[in-house]
Each structure stands twice: as structure tokens, then as C-alpha cells.
Amino acid sequence: MLKLSDIHITFNAGTATEVRALRGVSLDIAEGEFVTVIGSNGAGKSTLLSTVVGTTKPDTGTVHLAGNDVTAWPAAKRAGLVGRVFQEPRLGTCSSLSIEENLALAAARGKRRGLSLALGKHGQKAMFAEHLEKLGLGLEHRMATPIGALSGGQRQAVSLLMATLLPMKILVLDEHTAALDPSAAHKVLTLSAEIAGEGRLTTLMVTHSMKDALAYGSRTLMMNAGRIVLDIKGEERSKLKVSDLLERFGRAAGTEIDDDQLMLG
């Protein structure tokens, strides 16, 4: 479903600020797999996600999504295949617009239709209410509320819905619970796993929480200095504790994990 082949990305090449962000990353993710990604600061996690979404182009290497070679496709052209939820709740939504209007914008994504036309579509409101009800946050009764009035957790839950509203294949979660308190983060993570499972979405989730990296999904990648240094799944992963993961990282990367936001518990 998602195949990256020997991706290299260097920022500011040939200058004093040159950074080799990805150094030959290859990755094959099957349909429906939920992969968590963890690693040191500056390891290349966000760059990896941007390569999938299409906001960063590889210098060399190829990206295949759902059987298409999308390496040269801009992010807008990939929108029908990939949905993304950002770390910052404000980034994925428009504060001054209502929940319903934000959902209508998401529903019109990739199509040449304006907000009013989208809102006018028969049955769309009922469809939004149905989706909102599944979140279990009572937001189906607050559809006229501006998104800016919601809590971070409620907003990320709506962002999740917006990212997955249209038929799509790959869900990219970029530290999407990092700005939330623990209880809201737990709720949003649970919803993410439910939505990904229901839609059989292939999911890539970057997190700074070692515990969440093991608790959610079916496969965990660890990155260091632009490379994937650990790729763990199956029975091996199910037995792993956070302390084992740290130890495995140290052995694979030849260094201790360096992450100033890292959460072990």
C-alpha cells in the first residue's frame, strides 16, 4: 500500500547548514497496517511523513501509494489518497468556521466545489452528524459551534474526522496528541485506532511517547540520523516493554536516544 524505496533528502545542500534528513530510507507497509514511528530529535520522522504526504520531494528514491508511483505528485494530487492530522490542533482546522463548515470544507477537498455548494448537498448534514456521534463527544449537537471554541482534544477529534471523511487509503498522524493533556490524548489515540481499524487505513503515526508507540498499532519503527534503525512487529513487538525498546535502540543506533520531549511512561 505504501512503499518508499531508497529515499534520500538533503536540506540546504552544499551550504554550511546542510542537513541529510533522510539517508536511504526504504519501507514497505501493507494495507491496514498501523505503524508507529519514534526516534531522536531531528531523526527525520517529520520529513518521512512529509515525503508520504507530498510536501517534501525526495532528491532520489521513489514513493508508491496504493499502486501509483506518486514521487512527482504534489500534495494536492495525493489528497484523495492521504489524510493528515498535525500536531497543532489549529493547523488542520479553521477557527472561525463552525464544526459543520469545517467538515464541509473537508468533504469538498480535491473537488471544484465551494463551501456553500458543499453545504447545500442533500443529506450532508445528517452524514456529518452521524460521523460526529461516533466520536462520542456530543459534538453532533454543537455543529454550529465555531471550531475555535472547542478544546484541543475535541478539535483533534474533528481533525481526525476531516482527514478521513473522504474515501482515502493512508492516514498520517504527526504527533497529533502532543499538545493535549493525557486524558484528551488517550481519547484521541483511541479514536485514531478505531477510525483506522474501521476504514482499514494504512496508518503512520509519529509519537514521542515510547509507551504509545508500543500500545497502538501493529508495527514500530525507530529512526536515528535519517535512517530506520529498528523495525519491530508481530510477537517480538507484543512482548516488548519500553525499557527493552530503549535498550534495542541503543544497540541499533550505537547511541542513547536523544529526545527532549521523550515520554517513557
Ligand SMILES: Nc1ncnc2c1ncn2[C@@H]1O[C@H](COP(=O)(O)OP(=O)(O)OP(=O)(O)O)[C@@H](O)[C@H]1O
Ligand atoms: N525545511 C527544512 N529546511 C532545513 N532543514 C530542515 C527542514 N526540515 C527539516 N530539517 C532538518 O532535517 C532534520 C530532520 O528533521 P525532522 O523534522 O524530520 O526530524 P524529526 O525526527 O521530526 O525531529 P523532532 O522529533 O525534533 O520533531 C533536522 O535536522 C531538521 O532541522
